[in-house]
Amino acid sequence: MINLFEIARLLSQAGVEFVIVGGVAIRSHGGNYITEDLDICPSRTRDNLKRLAGVLAPLRPRPRGLLETLPFVFDWSTLQHGTNFTFATSMGDVDVLGEVKGIGNYDDLVKDSITVDLDGFPTHILSISGLIIAKEAAARPKDEAGLKVLYALRDSENDEE
């Protein structure tokens, strides 16, 4: 069973510093986007990567597409030695991003995020305007519908439509 909510909640509960970006962020803002993966951009300090690895390790993360027969060691140093990872876990896919195109790394993202409550745990989610910047910078055809949703969400919040 996919449980992206629980992954995000566990990360916040463990004190991991991260910002949710991508489809779950759009969904959190009210979009009718359905997504199978949780995209996060964590702070890349050693302590934070250790906390992140501590939450993900029990979910048996493996790089998506990697043959089951190939060895893979997951720990905080794995995260430290790469920038972007696409993991399959027992609760659903988790993409760990070192930076987001158009905005930057965790420190940049957190300034442009809102904080939402996930069952008592404050969690950073990239703002609607931040998501628009990221999607426009990525300029991928697959993001066209998501951008339309984001524009509608943003403009419905504003005084002027």
Next chain:
Amino acid sequence: MGRTREDKLLNPKPGSRIAAAREYGIDLTQIVENLRLTPAERIRRNDQAVNSILKFAEAMRRAKTAAKEIKLR
């Protein structure tokens, strides 16, 4: 007094980006429904939707496998 967010989404001004989203095919009524939920509820609804889709996909896979087996008999 300005229009409410729901009103803007349900009755977008012609030529606006909200109207463009509706014309593109975005179901704005779903967005209105989502906005009535908390962010946590919205993420949970996403998970429920994904799990439902995966169940359908699994049912389709089983049905195709069963159909192949019947053909082979």
